[in-house]
Amino acid sequence: MRVLHVISEMGAGGAEALVAGMAGAGGDVGWESAVASGGGFRADALRNRGIPVFDVPVARRSLLGIARAAWATRRAVSRFRPDVVLAHNVSASLTARIAAPRRPLVTVFHGVAEADVAGAVKVLKRVSDAVVTVADAAAERLHDAGLGSAVVIPNAVFPEPAGADRATVRRAIGTPPHVPVALCPARMERQKRHDVLLDAWSLVTGDAELWLAGDGSLRADLEAKARGLRGVRFLGTRTDVRDLLEAADVTVLTSDWEGMPIALLESLAAGRPVIASDVDGVREVLAGGGGVLVPRRSPGQTAKALRGLLYSPTARSVAASRDARADAHTLMKSYDELLRTVLEGR
Incomplete structure (x- = not known):
């Protein structure tokens, strides 16, 4: 399964870390992964590992900004030819849907301010084939704002080589x-x-x-x-x-x-x-x-x-001291099952 991750940037944030981890571990569950983003050190690291990375300008909150991001994302879709698009957050989902109107699109909703939840739901209902939230509370907020359902897949930490002591x-x-x-x-x-x-x-x-x-x-x-x-x-x-x-x-x-x-x-x-x-x-x-x-x-x-x-x-x-949470393998299996279900449904 060819999976294209779409995200605004690939810097130091948590969503960016998740994308880097999932793209790097995709082969473990049978994915060929690529990333379309505005760049950053995590994008450079993925390139160095041989994972395709496509440059997409950040979709600013303007029609021109969205159009530029969507056009660049369309080129990424044309070159990589994904089976499914995994968009991280609302703006990336909007540009991905414009760029790939016929591809299955799954949104990972990492969260927005409370005042923006209703607007996010309006967009997600129109563009996403399925929505993932990273926490139960986020799924409840989206449901209360009118989203039919969301799949909860808690975040996890991907292993990395030991660094400096x-x-x-x-x-x-x-x-x-x-x-x-x-x-x-x-x-x-x-x-x-x-x-x-x-x-x-x-x-x-x-x-x-x-x-x-x-x-x-x-x-x-x-x-x-x-x-x-x-x-x-x-x-x-x-x-x-x-x-x-x-x-x-x-x-x-x-x-x-x-x-x-x-x-x-x-x-x-x-x-x-x-x-x-x-x-x-x-x-x-x-x-x-x-x-x-x-x-x-x-x-x-x-x-x-x-x-x-x-x-x-x-x-x-x-x-x-604490109870163990889901590990990266569990996270990848959960996403794989969801993406394949959405793909078959499409």
Whole structure:
């Protein structure tokens, strides 16, 4: 089965990590995979592995932007000739449907802000043959907004070769071995609410450090807000988040909303406890343990959780214990079954 993944970009985000993992592991379930995207380091890595990658400009929110993306996607479809298209998120699904009106199209819905759910459902009902959500709560929200049904396939972490060890990473960043570190691997956009995290960090005392791994439109504002705060390091966009997890002690994410964040799954796989906002997808990730949920937009509660875990190895060990979640093999088998069912139905 020839599967074309369509996604806006292939950078450091969770959806991008999922696409890279699925495209790389497709052969295990009998797929020939290709990716159409706006590029990024994950796209380059797939090319280096011999997986076809087609350049598609990001579909900006304009008719011209959508038309350009759809035209480039059409060329990708013509060259790769997929049996089925797997589009990640709503805008990619719209351009994929315009580009390939006769191909089976499955959408992976990674999440949108609550105010955008109704609009997303209108698009998905028109363009998608099937919709996958990465969390039960997301499926419920789509159903409440009028989508007939969605298949829930929780995200999983794909195995990667071992990278740099803890001491090497800390030495490169300039962090002493004994200093407790909280890592926030997230794009610097409003959804992730780094402002709440920085407010919380102002309430954390001691010699701990906060590593902010990511970039975005709010970086300059956040750097200004962080002036005068002890131990805040802006690391920029990183391709080695799993190495950073090995070197950190706690992962923290203060988002307003999430689908099912890959970064938290990677943190748990690395044995690092999580402090995160009590929002839909995160709540499901931590249902079996693995960390501390804090109220959304609550610097005080976030700071309390940080103080409790950063300075207590015992508390971190207890918090990190959890039930196992679905692995990458289970995820691939679930997608394979769905895609083949949709293809046969078409």
